[in-house]
Amino acid sequence: MSDRRAQPPARIADVARLAGVSSATVSRALANPELVTEATRAVVLEAVRSTGYRPNAVARSLRARRAMMALVVVPDIANPFFAEVLRGIDETLSAAGYGLIIGNLDNHREKDGAFVEVARSGQVDGVLLLCGRMLEGRGGALDTSGLPIVVACEAIPGAALPQVEVDNRAAAAAAVRHLIELGHRRIAYLSGPAGNVLDVERRQGYREALATAGLGYDPLFELAGDFTFRTGADAAQAILSMAEGRRPTALFAANDEMAIGFLKTMQTAGLHIPSDFSVVGFDAIDYADYCTPTLTTVRQPRRNIGRAAGRMLVDMMAGGAPEPLSLTLPAELLPRDSTAPAPAGASA
Amino acid sequence: MSDRRAQPPARIADVARLAGVSSATVSRALANPELVTEATRAVVLEAVRSTGYRPNAVARSLRARRAMMALVVVPDIANPFFAEVLRGIDETLSAAGYGLIIGNLDNHREKDGAFVEVARSGQVDGVLLLCGRMLEGRGGALDTSGLPIVVACEAIPGAALPQVEVDNRAAAAAAVRHLIELGHRRIAYLSGPAGNVLDVERRQGYREALATAGLGYDPLFELAGDFTFRTGADAAQAILSMAEGRRPTALFAANDEMAIGFLKTMQTAGLHIPSDFSVVGFDAIDYADYCTPTLTTVRQPRRNIGRAAGRMLVDMMAGGAPEPLSLTLPAELLPRDSTAPAPAGASA
DNA sequence: ATGAAAGCGCTAACAT
């Protein structure tokens, strides 16, 4: 319990006066200890302690023309998927001495402007975009020249920027192949929101796997979702309303949340998962391992995505090229209890 | 697609020169339009547009001695509970022109230091603490004089700071009373991590409700958890290992995640929820409404907690007293399908 | 209504 009343914080000049040195020496003693003698360093540190001096980060940034801060833009902070990616980013960035500003779009495009502003106003030295698109401010899109920018998790098609992601198409194809190998012939796809890059890629993987297996592609089997639990439930209703002999026997959902909504609704309708119907999700959210049955899904190396993207941004903020220039990491199919051989009656 | 090559960003002097006015006039035209003539204002704005000038926020902060930024410290950003609180905070703060730095403790005390540093270095004008304790940096705890600080979600006992929270004790008591009214007499409590303020309060509510109903308090019925799914599962094993006649017939868990882990494990062991055993959680996370059966739980007005805390901080950052000085909001019991009358055989 | 000038707190040349 300090008894000091709100006295104005000490500035570098106060420390200098107390230590009997110049403010430049204080600055050096703190930032480049090897440039001052052991003795003066000790005097300065003592003066720092007794004044409670903390360097003013704003003044430092202005002078040094570096904020030692990065901005990370996430589409929705409530999505726990990003928490783990953020950990990886934070690990790398704080090791390099950078702080982190997390910008939450909250799935609203209108918030773009605020973050473009932060990016352009000199408050950060670099930007990580996890939102699958360029930020559009009032004064146009975020300028990609000048400020280091790295894209991760969701690619931005056409952007000439370093990107870190998984091969969503290949992973989706592997998920669908898993169902095909279990004997399923009528496999549905539950999509993400229209235009979303993850949906585009996962849908491609789905179609590709069907084509490779020589299975016909039925547009009725591509159901529209938006990554939420509710649209998963809706999709189940849609499938239940199909004539029994023409129904799919398995579903690949573009994310876990929809897969779980789907699964619950099918169970409520009296179907048994996986013996009557198989379900595969995408993302391996924690909950996919808690539900009954546990959900077969695809796991991305989230922490490593974050680490790699962070490292690349640090490289760029240091003035170099990112190492590597771009990166695609593998995703892993996690076979669990929501998938099983197709029911016997299901004809090809 | 801009063709301008990385030319240095325009500064206020560039705009002034182009507009044929002084930099002071540019500053005024932008920040206090009523101080300049319509005509000069138009000239200035045109010059701003053609140069692409964006004010440097760092220089502005240094000069104005206000960063127009607040720091929000959350214990764990992966916990979706905080996402909704953050929305409320963001709403209020951005309406007042403040930006937000989200500091994620990631449940690690070692990260305190970094945020104390941010708070003390002039980068922010105020701090919101959602982590239930004071931050402890290398130079001691975060100084509560000088910098506006508001506590929300998790109270900090003994801190003379404005706080916004729900009455956890009352809500926990209501949850347990609900079980008592359903005829349960042997009710277990599954705790949070030792020392956690939420656990302390919810445990008190549990004991209080038992005492009020004249039910004996059995220390064996207070199980140790840590808010994770796994300890929920462990608690189920512990209860299953008790002699059948002495087992509790219901459990109140200090959060939903544990309640769900508990519930799943009980089901796996062949018990039917709620006819064999009733479960109540706390927090009303999304998933509590997706699981089978849906979980009876307690909902906090998360968004409003955030809004209120944000408003109080804005008041303080504007130099005034927070309005109100402190606030306790009501939490609401959500009876769903995981609670039912006690099994017939259960004696008092 | 506008301009000139000072200075926010710090660091990096340059000098010694």
Add this chain to the structure above:
DNA sequence: ATGTTAGCGCTTTCAT
């Protein structure tokens, strides 16, 4: 090894 000096880019008196 240390001090002196000149800004970083902006806002805000104080003049006019």
